[in-house]
Amino acid sequence: MNIQFESAGVSFGARVALEPLTLAITGKRIGVIGLNGSGKTTFARLINGLTKPTTGRVIVNGRDTADEKTVVTDVGFIFQSPQNQIILPIVKDDIAFGLKRRGLSKAEIEARVEGVLARFGAEALADRRAHELSGGELQVAALCSVLATGPGILILDEPTNQLDLKNRALVERIIAGLPESAIVITHDLELIAGFERVLVFHEGRLAADEPAAEAIARYREIAA
Ligand SMILES: Nc1ncnc2c1ncn2[C@@H]1O[C@H](COP(=O)(O)OP(=O)(O)OP(=O)(O)O)[C@@H](O)[C@H]1O
Incomplete structure (x- = not known):
């Protein structure tokens, strides 16, 4: 991944959500x-263009997010509540949905749906109703829908939120094994404890940009 923040900031009226930030993001995690x-x-x-900067620019893999109509197709985003992300009632239909919108052939769609479910050993989820899934299953289903479209970068927003220990461990393993670049937003400090680079935000500013141990120490100071 190659993401450049060039004095990129966001304000909502008088409220500053993010102060102008200049930063290069490369690497795997x-x-x-x-x-x-x-x-x-x-x-x-x-990064995925859902919010456009009110000052400066964000460049993702060479493209200015402001030029993208809605979201940046190279960035997959798993939201905090994956149940809100799954649009169609049946898991395999939901995975196919994003592929249909990209105009892929029926055969290609079927192959990709099968392929992504197999990747997570989640074939049994194919015909399940999304609203009946457990929290961990929902995370896996959402990952399948997003990864089927082949984004090079994945953003996970609190992926272990509300998961029990078993499902949390499953999600941790999945993240560790992803070949895609991943940006993991979390309050679960153990989840990112092995990461070489962790960004700490405080009051709309980048307060630290360091290996996990140092970044977590800085975060603990802020929170104290
Ligand atoms: N659409 C919006 N309109 C107005 N203010 C917003 C909007 N989105 C975010 N904000 C404000 O911007 C600031 C940063 O919010 P943001 O959601 O980025 O924080 P966060 O670190 O992700 O928080 P959390 O850990 O609670 O999810 C907050 O003060 C928030 O209220």
């Missing part, structure tokens, strides 16, 4: 931590 309301989700939404 980036953790993002900080107190509630510190600007983490705003930072992530700038």
